[in-house]
Amino acid sequence: MTTVSSSAAGVDEATRSPSTLRRFLHGLPGVDQVGAEARATGLATRSIKTTAKEWALDLAVRMIDLTTLEGQDTPGKVRALCAKGMRPDPSDGTCPAVAAICVYSDMVPVAKEALARSGVKVASVATAFPSGRAALDVKLADTHGAVEAGADEIDMVIDRGAFLAGDYQRVHDEIVAVRQACGDRAHLKVILESGELVTYDNVRRASWLAMLAGADFIKTSTGKISPAATLPVTLVMLEAVRDFRDTTGRQVGVKPAGGIRTSKEALRHLILVNETVGDDWLSPDWFRIGASSLLNDLLMQRAKMATGRYAGPDYFTLD
Amino acid sequence: MGFEYAPAPESRAVVDLRSSYGLFVDGEFTDATDGRTFKSVSPATEEVLAEVTEAGPGDVDRAVRAARRAYNKVWSRMPGAERAKYLFRIARIVAERSRELAVLESLDNGKPIRESRDVDLPQVAAHFFYYAGWADKLQYAGLGQDPLPVGVAGQIIPWNFPLLMLAWKIAPALACGNTVVLKPAETTPLTALAFAEICQQADLPAGVVNIVTGAGETGRALVEHDDVDKIAFTGSTEVGKAIARTVAGTRKRTTLELGGKAANVVFDDAPLDQAVEGIVNGIFFNQGHVCCAGSRLLVQESVYDEVLARLKRRMQTLRVGDPLDKNTDVGAINSAEQLARIRELSDVGEREGAERWSPACQLPDRGYWFPPTVFTGVSQAHRIAREEIFGPVLSVLTFRTPAEAVEKANNTPYGLSAGVWAEKGSRILWMADRLRAGVVWANTFNKFDPTSPFGGYKESGYGREGGRHGLEAYLAR
Numbered sequence: 001m002t003t004v005s006s007s008a009a010g011v012d013e014a015t016r017s018p019s020t021l022r023r024f025l026h027g028l029p030g031v032d033q034v035g036a037e038a039r040a041t042g043l044a045t046r047s048i049k050t051t052a053k054e055w056a057l058d059l060a061v062r063m064i065d066l067t068t069l070e071g072q073d074t075p076g077k078v079r080a081l082c083a084k085g086m087r088p089d090p091s092d093g094t095c096p097a098v099a100a101i102c103v104y105s106d107m108v109p110v111a112k113e114a115l116a117r118s119g120v121k122v123a124s125v126a127t128a129f130p131s132g133r134a135a136l137d138v139k140l141a142d143t144h145g146a147v148e149a150g151a152d153e154i155d156m157v158i159d160r161g162a163f164l165a166g167d168y169q170r171v172h173d174e175i176v177a178v179r180q181a182c183g184d185r186a187h188l189k190v191i192l193e194s195g196e197l198v199t200y201d202n203v204r205r206a207s208w209l210a211m212l213a214g215a216d217f218i219k220t221s222t223g224k225i226s227p228a229a230t231l232p233v234t235l236v237m238l239e240a241v242r243d244f245r246d247t248t249g250r251q252v253g254v255k256p257a258g259g260i261r262t263s264k265e266a267l268r269h270l271i272l273v274n275e276t277v278g279d280d281w282l283s284p285d286w287f288r289i290g291a292s293s294l295l296n297d298l299l300m301q302r303a304k305m306a307t308g309r310y311a312g313p314d315y316f317t318l319d
Numbered sequence: 320m321g322f323e324y325a326p327a328p329e330s331r332a333v334v335d336l337r338s339s340y341g342l343f344v345d346g347e348f349t350d351a352t353d354g355r356t357f358k359s360v361s362p363a364t365e366e367v368l369a370e371v372t373e374a375g376p377g378d379v380d381r382a383v384r385a386a387r388r389a390y391n392k393v394w395s396r397m398p399g400a401e402r403a404k405y406l407f408r409i410a411r412i413v414a415e416r417s418r419e420l421a422v423l424e425s426l427d428n429g430k431p432i433r434e435s436r437d438v439d440l441p442q443v444a445a446h447f448f449y450y451a452g453w454a455d456k457l458q459y460a461g462l463g464q465d466p467l468p469v470g471v472a473g474q475i476i477p478w479n480f481p482l483l484m485l486a487w488k489i490a491p492a493l494a495c496g497n498t499v500v501l502k503p504a505e506t507t508p509l510t511a512l513a514f515a516e517i518c519q520q521a522d523l524p525a526g527v528v529n530i531v532t533g534a535g536e537t538g539r540a541l542v543e544h545d546d547v548d549k550i551a552f553t554g555s556t557e558v559g560k561a562i563a564r565t566v567a568g569t570r571k572r573t574t575l576e577l578g579g580k581a582a583n584v585v586f587d588d589a590p591l592d593q594a595v596e597g598i599v600n601g602i603f604f605n606q607g608h609v610c611c612a613g614s615r616l617l618v619q620e621s622v623y624d625e626v627l628a629r630l631k632r633r634m635q636t637l638r639v640g641d642p643l644d645k646n647t648d649v650g651a652i653n654s655a656e657q658l659a660r661i662r663e664l665s666d667v668g669e670r671e672g673a674e675r676w677s678p679a680c681q682l683p684d685r686g687y688w689f690p691p692t693v694f695t696g697v698s699q700a701h702r703i704a705r706e707e708i709f710g711p712v713l714s715v716l717t718f719r720t721p722a723e724a725v726e727k728a729n730n731t732p733y734g735l736s737a738g739v740w741a742e743k744g745s746r747i748l749w750m751a752d753r754l755r756a757g758v759v760w761a762n763t764f765n766k767f768d769p770t771s772p773f774g775g776y777k778e779s780g781y782g783r784e785g786g787r788h789g790l791e792a793y794l795a796r
Binding site for chain 1: 322323324325326327433437588590592594597742762763
């Protein structure tokens, strides 16, 4: 857009002090809730058929961060998930691998070993996931540990309490610190937990805040809070990364996570990407979907496209 | 490779088109006295869809006499609760047959199936449901103790929302105990004829609804008929004025819903992404064939560059083409005649010095097509800022202060609708108080509901349709 240079200066100003940061975030254009939801609902009526559907289903598989984030996770469970991620459909050699396996930081060594040179990345949640309620040094130690263990990507949570209290500087500085802890070795995804921020205005401000602080990706949710990734939230975040690139020239990725369980929902997110930010984001480098049960539904739809028939759930592995 | 949507056509198989249609008079399809016919074509392909009968004055007279008989003997005497049963039944049949009717509407009119399916048809059913509910409660409408129907209503509707405009006309008329003779537009008669079949299916007493197809002469015969008590017209201001002259001095009551040149006002604090959606919806919905279309965009000068950049980027994602494809956003222009008018006014805009822009889009070879178009550098003195284009053409003007926005928005002979985009509630209310328009939308556009009255100021017409207010036109006190 035409306003790049002048606004880029405004972005540099934004992080100078708590008050400039606050002014900047509150100076972003508002989001009309009714309008944003209507736009998302409208795009959800797009009809994706035949060749377009085949292409989109494969892309969705390639964008998945296949996730297990449970207290009951064991090395065995994580190894099984890694096997699934590398070869989602053992009966179909054309089926691509997922983008990454997402685990708690203590499971990073297991995942790293299992995935070896497959090209599938290891993502680790960190910073006292999912609540983010811990001292900064604890969060940084968590992050360091994951990076040391070989995590390619760090999924951090923001301090929602500080954000809702209006202490944007604290949220910003924490992201900057975690970004530094990641160094050159790991990409940083910043989880906004939109279900706790509630309003779309907050989602847009938190998106900009994370990007200003150096996020490589902005991510909707932990998956532990409902609602998680809704279409309007993803829409607002896509608008934010689009505007951020127009202003600063830097491209940031988006990751909806939690609640996307069916191919139809995944395709609707891809339609949002296509019609909001376009081709540049239609790759696993710039758009991810955090999910667990989604993968099998995508595999079922792939098989249906190939054979014309739905196979029963027993034909798809449960891992 | 990008995300290319494969064709997703809605099936035509649900529509059972006859090769020819008669007039619907006194509960039956009949031929015209003089045997004249005309063809209804699909504007997307120029394919002839069906042959339709052209009603002459004699046929209109038959229809009015049938309506009078039904009025005197059956409908005006029937208790409201009984009339309601018929209206509820019609509403249910419309809802059940909505897929078929949506496809037929898109075939005949050229509008995208997405709109006929998601807007037109749900609204049609909702109108019948809503007014069915009023039929036995008219004494509580605030229009007198025991309000009576007016009599026989002559109703003339346009081609932009054929079945929806039929619903706006017929539902309140019947709920209040009137009978009707309705003339659909000559380019879009088919859903009205399908509605005639629905009247038969619902066992509506003969003569309560009569449909006479034809062009301007048929409409004139209806307006001039001595035994018509009320004229309801939706269409161009030019024809509306002619009707007003014709009925002047007669006992006939009249409501007119005419043209518009609505201002869509965007302030610098507006929610910009949603405002852009509203601008797009305001002018490109239904190919801009909307009397209340937001055809004049007034942008505060301080956000002009940003709004225009966002608008143009958004317009590049509009999908123009086959109306029956479920992913089409903008369909075909309704007729060759309308296309010629849009082209003429757009050329005038260019000659007058405004800057014309359209996104790159591949238009089909056959049929009537016009790309979504924006004119910038438009001033109040340009014809494209004053005349109703009734197509996908937006004129962009700027303003500096709220007072200037009001002045420019009101500086038109029309006054049907307006839009205001701002995050400041007090400013929205201040604007709504001053805009001389029948409908003012705040942070939205083109929102319709059967409970909400709709109608114009100034040369956009008089009378209200929809809501409790819509009953008034069909009740005598």
